[in-house]
Amino acid sequence: MSGVVLTIRDPAGPPIDMTGVLPERLAEGGREALAGLALVRGRGRHRLDALFTFQDGGPPGALTLRPGGAVLDGVGTGMTAGDIRVEGDCGAYAGSAMRGGTLTVEGSCGAFAAAGMTGGCLRVLGDAGDFLGAPLAGGTRGMSGGSVVVAGNAGDRVGERMRRGLIAVHGRVGSLCGARMIAGTIVVGAGCGPDPGQAMRRGSILLPRAPEPVPSGFSDGGMNDWLFLELVRKELIDGGAWPSGFPTAGTRARRLIGDRPAGGIGEVLILSEA
Structure with missing residues (x-):
């Protein structure tokens, strides 16, 4: 067919x-x-x-969608298998509650993309809005599986309450990236706004440089070798999720650990200072 x-x-x-x-x-x-x-x-x-x-x-x-400038909300909501390609921009909730399959947006998408996602793959060739991989409106569970790769920038609260999976943004993200994160990996290629990792408990956020200022709830673990970075790098390069500005070799990174007031032992790894 x-x-x-x-x-x-x-x-x-x-x-x-x-x-x-x-x-x-x-x-x-x-x-x-x-x-x-x-x-x-x-x-x-x-x-x-x-x-x-x-x-x-x-x-x-x-399915191939040609919106021609129309705003299409909820593209791929609840998708479990197959492929959808959007030849242009789409609106809010792209790939929300997605459980499988592949959704490719050749333009940009609005807020709540991949919200509540548990599986599958979302690829955005442009920018994404606020609440990427966060809980659905009124919900408490963020992304808990699957992968998201955004070639451009993303808004505030990327990966809020994230529980599992991968979010890779090649550009810049806004404030509160990884807020209340429980597990999973967030990769940001061009820096972030204020308060990354606020109240995070576990998980990893990879950044090209330390946030300014460093959140007060994080302790500085200094520069060390992290052998798992080689495995992570290979996997992300193969999936097109390793930002071009990140080191292409080596295992050294500066590690910030927190968020301590929340009892967290998550990590923010600073790669380009190695």
Whole structure:
């Protein structure tokens, strides 16, 4: 079965909630299962085939979305398998509650991307908004599996309450990166805003330079050799998640340990000072 390309008919208007537009539905019921799906746009509900044209294309069983400037929220929400490619920008909640499969956004995405994610792979070739890999609105569990790679920048509270998995941002992130983090790995290629790791308990945040100021709840463990960095580097390079400004060899890094007021023993590793 060939893939399906969905092209927006009228990009003007309110955002479209794309919840339920998934490769699994295409695999189970074919094009007809997608065509009759009711989507919310503004105050109205519309059949998917009234909002998008259909044509064959792309990898077998995959969905390609061409938003043409329309705001598509919830792309890949709850996805468990297959592939979705967005040829442009998308809105909020891209890959939220994702459990498997691959979602590729060729542009930028809004807030809460990968929120509540437990598996799968999200790739963003542009920027991401606030709450990347954080809990869903009103929730308490951040990302707990899978991987996210953002080629550009990301906003505030990246990886808040993160429990497992990988978030790699090649550019810069905002404030409170890794706040209340429980486990997992966050890699930031171009520095971060204030208060990274606030109230973190475990996990690792890799930065190119020490935050200014260093959060008061962290103790300086000094410069040491960390042999696991070689394994981490190889894995992340293979996955396109190792920032270009990070050292390509060596195991030395400065380690900050905290957040002590929260009883935390997480780490912020500073790589370019080695």
